[in-house]
Amino acid sequence: MTTARDAEGQSADPRLPAKLAAHPSVQAVLARRRVGDVTSPPAVIDAAWLRELCLAAGAADAAAVSLDHPDLTGEREHARSALPGTRTLIAMAFRMNRDNCRSPARSVANQEFHQTDEQANHAARSVTQALQDAGYRALNPSVGFPQEMDRFPSERIWVVAHKTVAVAAGLGVMGLHRNVIHPKFGNFILLATVLVDAEVSEYGQALDYNPCIDCKLCVAACPVGAISKDGAFDALACTTHNYREFMSGFTDWAQTVADSEDAADYRSRVTDSESASMWQSLAHPPGYKSGYCMAVCPGGEDVLGPYLDDRKTFMDTVLRPLQDKKETLYVLPGSHAQEYAQRRFPHKPVKEVTGGWQPPAKRSASH
Numbered sequence: 001m002t003t004a005r006d007a008e009g010q011s012a013d014p015r016l017p018a019k020l021a022a023h024p025s026v027q028a029v030l031a032r033r034r035v036g037d038v039t040s041p042p043a044v045i046d047a048a049w050l051r052e053l054c055l056a057a058g059a060a061d062a063a064a065v066s067l068d069h070p071d072l073t074g075e076r077e078h079a080r081s082a083l084p085g086t087r088t089l090i091a092m093a094f095r096m097n098r099d100n101c102r103s104p105a106r107s108v109a110n111q112e113f114h115q116t117d118e119q120a121n122h123a124a125r126s127v128t129q130a131l132q133d134a135g136y137r138a139l140n141p142s143v144g145f146p147q148e149m150d151r152f153p154s155e156r157i158w159v160v161a162h163k164t165v166a167v168a169a170g171l172g173v174m175g176l177h178r179n180v181i182h183p184k185f186g187n188f189i190l191l192a193t194v195l196v197d198a199e200v201s202e203y204g205q206a207l208d209y210n211p212c213i214d215c216k217l218c219v220a221a222c223p224v225g226a227i228s229k230d231g232a233f234d235a236l237a238c239t240t241h242n243y244r245e246f247m248s249g250f251t252d253w254a255q256t257v258a259d260s261e262d263a264a265d266y267r268s269r270v271t272d273s274e275s276a277s278m279w280q281s282l283a284h285p286p287g288y289k290s291g292y293c294m295a296v297c298p299g300g301e302d303v304l305g306p307y308l309d310d311r312k313t314f315m316d317t318v319l320r321p322l323q324d325k326k327e328t329l330y331v332l333p334g335s336h337a338q339e340y341a342q343r344r345f346p347h348k349p350v351k352e353v354t355g356g357w358q359p360p361a362k363r364s365a366s367h
């Protein structure tokens with residue numbers, strides 16, 4: 001049998017079959033190795049270098065956390081199946097402009113969410129590329145959507161839980177509304193995570209207090225009562241309304257189209273404004289209907305001042321415009337959200353929808 005030694009001479013890797021060793025790419029790699037042009041990356045990534053890399057990419061804050069951290073038990077399997085050999089998770093926070101998020105004009109708030117989302121994805125990707133160029137294996141799961149729809153609805157569809165990682169890395173703590181509040185930037189941040197197959201010289205430490213001041217403005221702002229004063233969170237109420245034009249609401253809308261007898265019947269079920277809004281969500285990134293819990297939160301040192309100075313004015317100018325906005329609220333029939341929305345926001349029309357998680361009753365009955 002011909003060996004690599006025959007084809008390449010004394011310096012070839014004897015473990016390689018001759019045909020492979022003779023390939024120009026292989027010879028180029030071996031030649032670079034011979035002249036010492038290829039160095040292994042440091043076994044441990046320098047924490048200061050890594051932080052600088054993240055900040056230069058556009059993150060407002062960043063910290064690493066070991067995948068062995070006890071609070072990341074639930075993330076381990078997901079992280080390792082996304083990137084075998086993952087040792088560390090790098091958490092990054094990206095600032096959002098507060099008054100854009102607070103605007104009752106949905107186009108303004110949604111633009112802010114989607115622009116920050118894009119910025120965070122770009123930054124995470126460039127950090128991943130720099131780690132790759134330094135010789136590591138690294139991967140950046142999506143900041144928001146797209147997610148793993150082949151797993152829906154039986155398993156979680158997100159690759160990594162950015163909140164869990166950010167909290168363990170010390171970037172903030174979840175407030176009453178379950179969004180992560182950064183000690184300085186408040187909850188006006190989106191989160192990204194980069195997975196890497198090496199350890200880092202220093203890991204972030206969890207905050208020893210919660211920046212949430214327990215003002216409960218998030219409870220008052222949510223139009224479908226998804227946030228309770230005791231901290232319980234009704235995720236289904238939130239998705240049914242806020243994500244009306246994302247995956248679950250889209251399925252319900254498609255079912256309505258399918259069930260409509262003709263154009264007139266469709267227009268009796270879906271208003272022109274709703275059709276236009278759905279078109280917009282399909283043509284552009286989908287629009288959130290709410291996110292008001294995040295909009296009104298005064299937590300965080302950069303955000304807190306105006307609330308401390310004059311709570312009434314803060315409520316009149318930040319909370320009230322969102323409460324007063326006339327807008328359709330989407331609820332599941334017979335839900336707590338339906339009763340809450342009708343009682344607390346009588347000026348907002350309430351519409352029953354299926355939520356789209358299950359097929360319509362008449363179809364499931366026939367199977």
Ligand code: B12
Binds near residue numbers: 233235
């Ligand atoms: C699933 C999800 C949702 C769900 C559930 C929210 C939630 N509290 O988990 C819904 C659709 C309701 C949602 C809404 C919003 N989200 Co969201 N969402 C995610 C996602 C994909 C995973 C969240 C997660 O890790 N949950 C698990 C644990 C950590 O959270 P938890 O609160 O302890 O768990 C509860 C829920 O997850 C729920 N649950 C468990 N399993 C499932 C399965 C499904 C299908 C659902 C719907 C819920 C659910 O039960 C738990 C107990 O209450 C992340 C992106 C990511 N890949 O991480 C973004 C993320 C959490 N969302 C984010 C944002 C901005 C929002 C909205 C403000 C969007 C908007 N513009 O309106 C709202 C805020 C609602 C709220 N008060 O939480 C940001 C939060 C940033 C921050 N500062 O913390 C994230 C991190 C995206 C990002 N990359 O920045 N979201």
Ligand code: SF4
Binds near residue numbers: 298
């Ligand atoms: S709005 Fe108030 S109660 Fe809600 S999370 Fe922010 S600080 Fe906490």
